[in-house]
Amino acid sequence: MRSLSDKKIEQLRSIAANPDFSSTKYRIVKELARGGMGTVYLAEDPELSRQIAIKVLSTPEANSEIGRRMVREAQIIARLEHSGIVPVHDVGVLPDGRVFYAMRLVRGERLDEYAARAGSVKDRLRKFQAACDAVAFAHAHGVIHRDLKPQNIMIGSFGEVLVLDWGVAKILPPHRVSEASEAETLMLPARKQGANDSQSISEDTTHGTIMGTPGYMSPEQARGEVEQLNQCSDVYSLGAILYFLLTNESPKPTKGHATPDRQFEPTPRPRELNAKISKAAEAICMKAMAPSNLDRYTSAAELSTDIARLVDAEPVSAYRENAFEKTGRWLGKNRYLILLVLAYLLMRFFFIFSARG
């Protein structure tokens, strides 16, 4: 009897692991990414002659809790028709029982990769504002993301901003968007993305289930207070993303069950890491990341408005300027017009003195 080589065994394992899409119209091209819950493939839709991305559940458990959750994830994304949220085209079950959903293929880079490359703070803030708008749209439709971080925001080839990975999203009751006590929770297992602080976690506690990423999840989320979660928890995460965009460093994880062996370290203020950051930008960041959700922006839309004002060099709600700062901001905002008028006056004085001479 002939024995199989390791290479052959690996090949057979790979064939067995590949999902069988023969019953669907899609044709798998290659694997794009693999996580704890499922795998994302690059696929082709021959009917429409386009490439798409397909997320397939790792295990054939269509009727299990995890299978139902994946269907719900697809349903959540499908209800959020927004330019900043990847649209879902199709959802179904493969012959082997694995749940899949097809979505738009996003080409581009993650926000953290973009931030490492893009130097302008203004550009980063504009992208961040677009992400805030997408999250605000989800909030308006009663959905909170609960795992916002730079790795879950994609910048497309044409500069479009897309919020991804709604796997731990939560639907709030329509009449109580700001409260979460009666909320329906979607819980997914841990996604293994690497052994660092940006690893998403899911951990059962006496209070509820901890979901999110240390450093980016709100204190109430880190404590597992599921009933306390609302859009303000996402606002905290957005604040943490802003912190990263301003300082190039992730905020320190908040104290909670997620980090039992870690001493709580207060996150240094952005200006302590980079003195060039404006006081207004720091104030926005710290307001969004306030330990108590009562002290934060009440919505992502409110945060987005302040970011827009910051980009346009207008006063922001999070920071009260003194007269000197107001003047400096006004001069900075109108510097080109001031320079033109000064050039005009200079020219006028030249004419006056040359006529006298």
Place this chain on the structure above:
Amino acid sequence: MSKPLIGILLGAVLGTFDGLTAWFTPAVRNELASIVVSSTFKGIIAGIAIGFFAKKYQSLPIGIMFGLAVGALLAFLTAHFAVGGYYFAIMLPGSMVGLIVGFATQKYGQVPRVAHS
């Protein structure tokens, strides 16, 4: 504030100032009032034209070029009919005023909203 209104106000202010500087030219000092009036009028006309252009086309370089052209044209007409042939002394500041108004109307003022059916 609308773009045409910004154009009118800025054109009027700069035009008035432009006219007042004639006081420093002794040869035309006794015609100061008519110079100020005509210069202000010229600034307002330029402001209206540049402001409405900015309302229709949102482009900073094109807006600046248009302002410069309008300012230069009006200044040329003023210089042409003025006694003394102060072409350079009238056209350079006039063009500069047009340029500033062109810049300001593109940069500031409400952009008209497009109605969707």
